Amino acid sequence: MEDCKDAPYSEEYYDLLVSYLRLENEYLPEDCIQNIDKDFNVVYLQSAGLPKLDIDQYTYSAIPKCFTTLDEEALQAGGIIRVQSQPNLALRGQGVLIGFVDTGIDYQNEVFRNSDGSSRILRIWDQSIQSGDTPEGFLYGTEYTKEQIDMALLTDAPLRVVPHRDEEGHGTFMAGLAAGSEKLSEKFAGVAPYAQIAMVKLKPAKEYLRRFYYIPEGAKAYQENDIMAGVAYLTRLAERYRRPLVIYLGLGSNSGDHSGNSVISYYLNYVSLKRNTAVVVAAGNEATARHHYYGEVAFGQQSDVVEVNVEDPVEGFHIEMWAKAPELYSVQIISPTGERTAGVRVQQDGREVYRFVFENTQVTIDYRIVGTATGDQLIYIRFDQPTRGIWTIEVNGNYSIEGRYHMWLPITGLIAGDISFIRSNPDTTITMPGNAAAPMTAGGYNAGNGSIYLNSSRGYTASGQVKPDFAAPGVNVIGPVPGNRFEARSGTSIAAAITAGAAALYLEWAVERGYNTDITNAEIKNDFIRGAVRLESRVYPNREWGYGTLNLYQTFEQLRRT
Structure with a gap:
């Protein structure tokens, strides 16, 4: 078991995604299998004596793909402010868990704390730290509880107690947009400021995979199997605490058929079937990349x-x-x-x-x-x-x-x-897993002037399915970064974070207030589409905007009329 605890980090092991196992234990020790769910597993094989990594030997789908982050007056445009302030709604995300699989979170930041100074973060699973207690059912990383985080915040040196950091700042920014507390001095408020937060910090991709994909030195790269493990962790956490769950993914890859048939897409489709669970992903920023x-x-x-x-x-x-x-x-x-x-x-x-x-x-x-x-x-x-x-x-x-x-x-x-x-095409540039059928895929637009975000990836999927589902604000949006600072960023990961916060408000209304205690991701997505704003000058759905622009207040207006 100890040997296999090192396997997720060791360059001497290949990480392979398999949907089932038919290998004898003498070749594959049971401890070196990381179960994701009933149909998905990660196998860690010692590479010594095995053929060189390529799709000829190990199949295309078994080799984990590498992903990177998708970022580069939002709440008013998305109909969030009206939902927060309308007396009979007054939604803030109470009782809902928003889970992030990203670069980590600056847990010391004031926007992630309650008025009494305690943390709103329920759990952190830091896959990059090997020294602490691993989460139950997982082989690697360190889990930090709310109690440990609260204890750290009471000390003069919190990082000595909980040595978790967000070096990149991406996860902090997205968690702040979706669930940050109000900061009047910065004119900032997250969409669901009363929601609980869970963060999975992804470990960096292994060097052998970086070489296989020719990933440049210093680039942010994360493995498909680690992302799937993060999603599995969040679903188990929500089940343990009986919380409605929003899963946020602001990561993307250009691998795959762009029709939603990748391993991670199948898995997200499966997770989207769980009751009281919403899955939100970013469309990508590849429209003008000429890729x-x-x-x-x-x-x-x-x-x-x-x-x-x-x-x-x-x-x-x-x-x-x-x-x-x-x-x-x-x-x-x-x-x-x-x-x-x-x-x-x-x-x-x-x-x-x-x-x-x-x-x-x-x-x-x-x-x-x-x-x-x-x-x-x-x-x-x-x-x-x-x-x-x-x-x-x-x-x-x-x-x-x-x-x-x-x-x-x-x-x-x-x-x-x-x-x-040379003769590139800007369409069919939604990144994986944004092409997955079930999750909500958010494109980005400029809420200031109403124009589409120039780099927002365009649909449809290669099989003709409508993606993105809709667009949300994603240009020059203010959010928190490590060090209790705020800055403006753009990208579809930002649009997805705002959508994730909106989904949390909707889950609060549906589940916590008893209007639909067995709501599905499909119902949430369809209600968001019905409430989306559509201009008479455009034909919908279309490749840039999907079915329109997210407007949560209009979603409730549509419900009132039906």
């Missing part, structure tokens, strides 16, 4: 040409190409000097490795015909030591009916240098 390409190989046309500009010298990068079944494609890569890989005609899963003579670049192309639950085709292209210049990908339609496909580069923050598609 998406949409292509067509028209009927009778042999191929399409995709150009990728590598502006800076980098260690490497990868591209994911996805096509809906039964489409089948193959690709050829042409270097900036004109050297070309050999053409292949794909019949089954396969791999092509090519080293360019003049560029000293190696390209690995993995083909997966039936690699996901949908049977879609994935072509996974890795460029190692790519030469600067324009790289060309020739896409050949081996079996083409609709002739449509998508390509994605890694998300901003997880890609080194300036790498982009």
Whole structure:
């Protein structure tokens, strides 16, 4: 057990996501399995003697994807102030737990304390600290209780008692927006200032995964399995204390088919089925990043040409190409000097490795015909030591009916240098897990002038599902940062935090006041959509705004009319 307690941190172990286990104990000690839920597990395998990490050996879905944070007069625009101040509503989030899976929280900040100085934080699970007591049912990290936090706040050196910090400030900012207490001197108030808070601080991604995904040094990167464990922790905590729960995720990744078929998306769909639980995720900030390409190989046309500009010298990068079944494609890569890989005609899963003579670049192309639950085709292209210049990908339609496909580069923050598609497409840029069907996905807009946030990722999903569900304020929003300071930030993670606070107010009304004591995430989402503000000049739903802009007061107005 002690050996496996180190496994989540050790570079000598691979972390693999599996939906079930069929391995003998002699190969996989029981203690080295982290159960997430009945259908999801994380397996920690000693890498010594195992094949090198790649999707050819371990499958695409088993290798955890890496995520990063999505941030870069809000409450009035969202209809929050009217709901807080309306005498018959006067909602503040009382009795509701808002859980965050993020970078941590500045627990000493005044906005997370009651009027008597005690903390409003119920629990902190710091995955990055190994020295303390782990949460029940989990292999790693340290759990801090409200009692420990209150004790720390009474001392002159709180960090000696609870040595938890938020070095990045992202989690502190988002928790403050969703649930911060009023701070009149800063003209600040969170959406649900009476809600309880639970924070999961994610540990950094392991170095072997950072190398696999070519993540630049210093970039904030977190693992899919750690995020899922954080969500599982929050659901168990809410069940233990019998609290309605809002789960907030302000993280994103460009991995996956962008149709909501990733492991974490399936898990969030499952969690969204729990009664009195709301799940809110950010849409992403990829609309203008030039990281998406949409292509067509028209009927009778042999191929399409995709150009990728590598502006800076980098260690490497990868591209994911996805096509809906039964489409089948193959690709050829042409270097900036004109050297070309050999053409292949794909019949089954396969791999092509090519080293360019003049560029000293190696390209690995993995083909997966039936690699996901949908049977879609994935072509996974890795460029190692790519030469600067324009790289060309020739896409050949081996079996083409609709002739449509998508390509994605890694998300901003997880890609080194300036790498982009020459003919990029701003649509279908919702980041994972924002493409998951069940959670509420929030895009961002400027509440000051009513315009969409320029970088707010656009829908729809690659399968045509409407995402984002709606937009919420996300531009130049004031919030708390470590050190009892306040600053303005922008991003869809901010829009999602405001939405999470609104969901907490709605859960207070529904559950704590007895109007719907078995409410579901789907009901909350649909009520928010019904109450969303829609302009006559726009057609809804649309790729930028979804079904409109969040307005909680209008949601209650709609309920009154029905």
